[in-house]
Every structure is written in C-alpha cells, then in structure tokens.
Amino acid sequence: MKWIMFVILALIVILLVTAVVALAGVVIWLVVRREGPLVDRLRAAKFPAKRLLALPLAAWLALFFIILLMLLFVSAMCLMYTFALLHGEWLTTLQSLPKTAGNILIHLIYPLQVFLFALVTFFMAVGGLQLVIGPVEKLARLRLRVVDVADFARRTAVLIALAAGLEVVKILLYGLLVAPEHLSSFFARETLPKADPLGVALLATAILLLSAVFWLRRKGDR
Amino acid sequence: MNTLRPTLFVLMLALALLAAVWALSMIGSFFTAAADYGNHHEVTETLCLFLAAALVSLGLALSGTAMLEKSYVRTAWSELAQLTVPALMAFGAWLLFVNETFYSLFDPKGFPVHPTETFIYPDAGWHGMLSHLLAAMLVFLGFGALWLALRKEKEKVENQPTGGDGTN
Numbered sequence: 431m432k433w434i435m436f437v438i439l440a441l442i443v444i445l446l447v448t449a450v451v452a453l454a455g456v457v458i459w460l461v462v463r464r465e466g467p468l469v470d471r472l473r474a475a476k477f478p479a480k481r482l483l484a485l486p487l488a489a490w491l492a493l494f495f496i497i498l499l500m501l502l503f504v505s506a507m508c509l510m511y512t513f514a515l516l517h518g519e520w521l522t523t524l525q526s527l528p529k530t531a532g533n534i535l536i537h538l539i540y541p542l543q544v545f546l547f548a549l550v551t552f553f554m555a556v557g558g559l560q561l562v563i564g565p566v567e568k569l570a571r572l573r574l575r576v577v578d579v580a581d582f583a584r585r586t587a588v589l590i591a592l593a594a595g596l597e598v599v600k601i602l603l604y605g606l607l608v609a610p611e612h613l614s615s616f617f618a619r620e621t622l623p624k625a626d627p628l629g630v631a632l633l634a635t636a637i638l639l640l641s642a643v644f645w646l647r648r649k650g651d652r
Numbered sequence: 653m654n655t656l657r658p659t660l661f662v663l664m665l666a667l668a669l670l671a672a673v674w675a676l677s678m679i680g681s682f683f684t685a686a687a688d689y690g691n692h693h694e695v696t697e698t699l700c701l702f703l704a705a706a707l708v709s710l711g712l713a714l715s716g717t718a719m720l721e722k723s724y725v726r727t728a729w730s731e732l733a734q735l736t737v738p739a740l741m742a743f744g745a746w747l748l749f750v751n752e753t754f755y756s757l758f759d760p761k762g763f764p765v766h767p768t769e770t771f772i773y774p775d776a777g778w779h780g781m782l783s784h785l786l787a788a789m790l791v792f793l794g795f796g797a798l799w800l801a802l803r804k805e806k807e808k809v810e811n812q813p814t815g816g817d818g819t820n
Contacts, residue, residue: 467717468713468714468717471717471720471721472717474721475657475658475720475721477657477658477720479658483658483661483662483720486662486665486666486669487713489669490665490668490669490672490709490713493669493672493673493676493709494672494709494710494713496676497672497675497676497706497709500675500676500679500702500706501703501706504699504702551703554703554706558707558710561710561714562710562713579711579714579737579738580737580802581802582737582738583737583738583740583741583798584798584799584803586741587741587795587798587799587802588795588796588799590741590791590795591791591792591794591795591798591799594788594789594791594792594795595796597788597791597792598788598789598792601785601788602785638797639736
C-alpha cells in the first residue's frame with residue numbers, strides 16, 4: 431500500500447472519529463434537553479398514556495442513531511473509493527491510453543459520481559439528524575442547515591440529478607468518442623434486463639405525482 | 653375518536669422500527685463485501701436498499717409523530733409528501749444501483765464502461781447502451797423536475813413580503 435493511502439485512511443479515521451464524537455454529543459444533548467421536533471410533538475400531545483407513547487419513539491431514536499453512524503461510514507467509504515478510483519483511473523488506465531481531452535474527461539466522470547454519492551450519503555446523515563432534532567444554526571455557515579423535509583429532498587434531488595446527468599454525458603461521450611465502429615460488438619444485446627421497466631415507470635409516476643402535489647400546494651397558497 | 657391518533661402514532665412508529673431493523677440487518681452484507689474483493693460491486697444493491705430502508709424509517713417516524721397533532725387531517729397532504737419524499741429519494745437511489753448506473757464499471761453483468769471488459773468477460777450478457785442512456789436520462793429529468801418544483805416553493809417562501817417589524 432502506498433503512503434498516500436495511509437494518509438487518506440488516517441484522514442478518514444479522523445473524520446469518522448470526529449463525526450462519532452459529534453453525534454454522541456448530539457444524542458446526549460437530545461437526552462438531557464429532551465428537545466427537537468419529534469419530542470416536542472409528543473410533549474405537546476394531550477393523552478393520558480403519554481409516557482407509554484414515548485417508548486416506541488425512544489426505541490426508534492436509538493436505532494436511528496445507529497443508522498446515522500452507518501450512513502457516515504458509507505459516506506467515508508465512498509470518499510475513500512473516490513481517491514482509489516482517481517488513483518486507478520490516472521495511474522493505471524490512462525497510462526495505456528492516449529491522454530486526449532475526451533479520454534481524460536471520461537475517466538474523471540466516474541470518480542466524480544462516487545464523490546457525489548459520498549456527498550448524498552453525508553447529507554442524508556446530517557439532514558436526517560436535523561429533521562429529528564431540529565435545524566442546527568451553526569451548520570448554516572457550511573450550508574448544511576436543513577429546515578424541513580422539502581429542503582432535505584430538494585438538495586438530495588439535485589445531487590442525484592447531477593450524478594445521473596454525468597452518466598448521460600459519459601454515455602454520450604462513449605458513443606461519440608470511443609471507437610464508434612466497434613460499438614455494435616460491445617453492445618450486442620439491446621434489451622432491458624437491467625433497466626427494469628416497471629421500476630422506471632413507478633419512479634417516473636411517483637416523481638410526477640410528487641411534483642404535482644408541490645405544484646398544487648403552491649397554487650393553493652396563492 | 654380520541655384513541656385514533658395515538659393508535660396511528662403507535663402503528664407508524666412500529667413500521668418505522670421495522671424499517672430501521674431491516675436497514676440494520678444489512679450490515680452483514682457490508683462486512684461480507686468488505687472481506688471479499690469479488691463481492692464489493694455486488695453489495696451496491698444492498699447498500700441502496702439500506703438507504704431506502706433508512707429513509708423510509710425516517711419518513712414513517714416523521715409522519716407518525718405528526719399524527720399526534722390535532723391538525724393532522726388538515727396537513728394530511730403535507731405529511732403524505734413528508735413520507736413520500738424520503739421514500740422516493742431512496743427508491744431513486746435503489747433504482748440507480750439496480751441499473752448499475754454508478755457501479756457498472758467492473759461488474760461483468762452491467763454496462764461496459766471500459767471497452768476492454770467486453771473482451772475480459774465476453775459472455776457476460778451486457779445490457780444495451782440505449783437502455784442505459786434512457787434510464788440515466790429519466791432519472792436525471794425526474795430528479796431535476798423534483799428539484800425545480802421544490803426550488804420554486806423555496807423561492808416563494810423567501811420572496812414573501814415582510815411586515816413592518818421585519819417579521820413575515
């Protein structure tokens with residue numbers, strides 16, 4: 431293993447430890463102060479067995495914080511994979527290819543997509559936490575403050591759209607630049623085994639419905 | 653009717669707990685993949701299902717606690733959206749991985765991003781370039797439309813006239 435990988439590993443470990451300490455602090459704060467949108471909703475409710483109702487919420491919160499840790503772990507792994515891909519693409523693949531603008535661009539897209547995925551999972555962890563405990567003002571400086579679910583969805587959507595857009599660019603570049611005379615032998619089977627037409631149709635319908643809900647809400651508010 | 657809201661709360665939280673347990677149960681696949689280099693691309697589908705389960709769990713908990721509020725019927729659409737948005741994000745992420753939109757590089761069954769792979773794995777049964785392009789475009793346009801719809805809503809809130817004392 432090269433020294434640079436040790437440096438990257440050390441950085442990721444430091445990041446993870448910092449994240450775990452910060453998360454533990456938030457959990458302690460949540461337990462001690464007992465504040466946050468979800469807890470507030472329970473506190474505001476007027477039911478005789480309110481303490482009993484707190485049990486499922488407490489159990490879910492405990493599991494959710496473990497999930498947040500796993501999300502941070504996935505994000506760190508994606509970050510490390512980005513470096514590994516850059517290393518592989520530049521030092522291995524590009525050594526055997528001519529360093530043209532098209533080649534360099536194509537081989538930079540995949541590491542960039544994985545980096546975007548690291549951002550998506552990191553944002554899912556940070557944003558998901560704020561949906562539970564409420565917006566953290568200090569994160570506004572880093573533009574990581576999440577106000578509500580719509581804010582959370584908007585930012586996640588743009589990151590996923592960017593990654594998918596890069597995929598479109600990558601395929602178009604391959605079609606236009608990489609040995610087009612051989613493409614017919616590369617893509618011999620023009621069927622949809624992986625595209626899952628039902629899944630694609632469900633996704634398209636759900637996105638359209640959701641956009642319509644937001645559009646109608648906006649129209650109703652006028 | 654007084655028991656309806658706490659019942660709905662308990663039901664939704666129970667579902668949220670189930671989704672959380674489902675998400676956490678996938679940790680085994682992560683460790684298996686980490687231990688075996690040959691499995692590290694196959695785990696991506698599990699990874700996205702983990703994201704889906706985590707976000708669905710969050711959505712259910714948010715909607716469940718909203719059931720405790722008296723005005724939950726009036727805000728039903730909003731809560732439905734609250735549940736749908738994380739679920740949709742998760743489904744979209746899962747779809748990306750089912751299509752191997754990101755991680756198709758070294759998987760012999762996916763889209764051959766490196767042309768040499770077709771020679772390394774000649775019998776892999778690649779899926780077509782056009783179907784891959786269409787799936788990627790659909791995901792791009794779908795999530796782009798969602799971002800646009802939500803962005804306009806944010807702009808509307810920001811552009812609301814403020815009162816004389818600076819409050820909305």
